[in-house]
Amino acid sequence: MPRAGLTPTLVAEEAARLSDEEGFHSLSLAAVAKRLKVATPSLYKHVDGLAGLRREVALLGANGLGERIQRAAVGRSGPDALRSTAEAYRRYAHEHPGRYTALQRLPLLAGAEPVLTADPVRVLAEVLRGFGLPEDQLVHAIRALRSALHGFVDVEAHGGFGLPEDVDETYALLVEGLVRALRQWPGSAGRTNDGTEP
Amino acid sequence: MPRAGLTPTLVAEEAARLSDEEGFHSLSLAAVAKRLKVATPSLYKHVDGLAGLRREVALLGANGLGERIQRAAVGRSGPDALRSTAEAYRRYAHEHPGRYTALQRLPLLAGAEPVLTADPVRVLAEVLRGFGLPEDQLVHAIRALRSALHGFVDVEAHGGFGLPEDVDETYALLVEGLVRALRQWPGSAGRTNDGTEP
DNA sequence: GCCTTAAAGCTAATGCCATTAGCCAAGCGG
DNA sequence: CCGCTTGGCTAATGGCATTAGCTTTAAGGC
Numbered sequence: 001m002p003r004a005g006l007t008p009t010l011v012a013e014e015a016a017r018l019s020d021e022e023g024f025h026s027l028s029l030a031a032v033a034k035r036l037k038v039a040t041p042s043l044y045k046h047v048d049g050l051a052g053l054r055r056e057v058a059l060l061g062a063n064g065l066g067e068r069i070q071r072a073a074v075g076r077s078g079p080d081a082l083r084s085t086a087e088a089y090r091r092y093a094h095e096h097p098g099r100y101t102a103l104q105r106l107p108l109l110a111g112a113e114p115v116l117t118a119d120p121v122r123v124l125a126e127v128l129r130g131f132g133l134p135e136d137q138l139v140h141a142i143r144a145l146r147s148a149l150h151g152f153v154d155v156e157a158h159g160g161f162g163l164p165e166d167v168d169e170t171y172a173l174l175v176e177g178l179v180r181a182l183r184q185w186p187g188s189a190g191r192t193n194d195g196t197e198p
Numbered sequence: 199m200p201r202a203g204l205t206p207t208l209v210a211e212e213a214a215r216l217s218d219e220e221g222f223h224s225l226s227l228a229a230v231a232k233r234l235k236v237a238t239p240s241l242y243k244h245v246d247g248l249a250g251l252r253r254e255v256a257l258l259g260a261n262g263l264g265e266r267i268q269r270a271a272v273g274r275s276g277p278d279a280l281r282s283t284a285e286a287y288r289r290y291a292h293e294h295p296g297r298y299t300a301l302q303r304l305p306l307l308a309g310a311e312p313v314l315t316a317d318p319v320r321v322l323a324e325v326l327r328g329f330g331l332p333e334d335q336l337v338h339a340i341r342a343l344r345s346a347l348h349g350f351v352d353v354e355a356h357g358g359f360g361l362p363e364d365v366d367e368t369y370a371l372l373v374e375g376l377v378r379a380l381r382q383w384p385g386s387a388g389r390t391n392d393g394t395e396p
Numbered sequence: 397g398c399c400t401t402a403a404a405g406c407t408a409a410t411g412c413c414a415t416t417a418g419c420c421a422a423g424c425g426g
Numbered sequence: 427c428c429g430c431t432t433g434g435c436t437a438a439t440g441g442c443a444t445t446a447g448c449t450t451t452a453a454g455g456c
Binding site: 104105107108137139140141143144146147148149150151152154155158159160161162163165167169170173174176177178180181182184185186 | 303305342348356371383
């Protein structure tokens with residue numbers, strides 16, 4: 001019988017696909033093993049149990065999200081960059097719901113901070129550059145931005161927006177609210193171009 | 199041997215306590231049964247399996263959160279009501295993390311919408327009354343407000359704010375950002391008193 | 397005060413999953 | 427061609443949810 005030829009990367013990627021397709025709650029060693037046509041215990045040669053598998057999916061999610069919003073921000077600045085980034089953020093969460101869910105728990109998984117080739121938080125920090133915030137407000141502003149984007153995406157993913165009103169429109173309004181809030185952030189240098197005028 | 203004297207309510211409340219103390223992920227029929235000094239299958243006489251148990255905890259969470267923020271808002275209006283409500287919202291999530299986590303999944307648990315004695319979303323809607331928003335913007339504003347509050351609390355609960363900067367201060371700044379964003383909401387009647395002046 | 401009876405709580409049994417131990421063979425390096 | 431690393435396997439254990447079916451409690455009618 002020929003070998004299956006698994007690697008840690010192959011296993012993690014299959015797990016991520018499964019998470020996206022069936023939901024993060026459906027991620028199990030047994031399910032991944034079945035997809036790879038392999039017995040469950042075989043996976044232990046490549047990943048560190050279920051906890052390790054989840055961690056790998058979370059890492060793929062963090063890097064994937066980071067790369068996506070990075071690409072969305074490149075060549076833009078200020079409100080314009082924020083709008084583009086916010087759009088990419090939500091789109092990634094829609095396209096990779098399992099990875100996105102996994103990503104949330106990453107901070108709690110203590111241990112040596114592993115290789116994040118593209119840290120989403122760092123990208124958001126760069127996006128906020130163009131808003132002229134004082135140095136000591138940057139961390140607070142990043143946190144607020146993360147909260148708003150994640151909160152929307154999370155509520156949406158849980159079916160929390162039940163009314164018929166257009167959810168895309170709500171998101172656009174939320175992002176514009178963020179732009180306004182950031183332009184008038186305490187201690188800010190003042191108004192920045194809102195990106196809707198030349 | 200005398201009976202244990204369980205009721206659906208008693209079981210649900212013990213489950214909620216366990217969720218808060220050990221984390222929602224630790225909620226299981228076996229764990230609840232052990233706390234109540236009862237065999238696991240006995241619980242099926244009072245709740246509809248694990249899914250039902252989670253649903254009950256979610257309901258306790260929704261009602262608890264609703265009551266808390268309701269009380270915080272009473273007698274206040276506009277930005278003042280928003281600040282008080284936001285504070286109560288976060289405090290509830292801190293004090294009842296298990297219930298709060300359960301609550302998120304409530305919308306997905308399809309079926310007959312059950313008795314919500316105090317719907318948190320309705321309370322938020324009333325809080326937004328004082329901001330003079332046009333009728334057709336109310337739903338969008340409520341969604342934005344929910345997103346921001348939940349997002350912050352959720353990131354915080356997952357240990358997402360790793361830097362040493364004061365998290366309470368970030369929350370206060372986020373809430374002030376919301377106040378600004380809502381006062382200048384598209385189509386709004388204009389500025390409202392920001393609550394920091396008589 | 398008995399006796400019927402609905403229901404509370406139990407034990408036994410099944411099945412799924414994670415995890416560990418230990419076996420076996422594939423396939424690479426010499 | 428040979429040996430050794432290591433990928434993948436089977437077997438076994440233990441936790442959990444769930445169902446079936448039994449026993450006995452204790453409430454209410456008589």
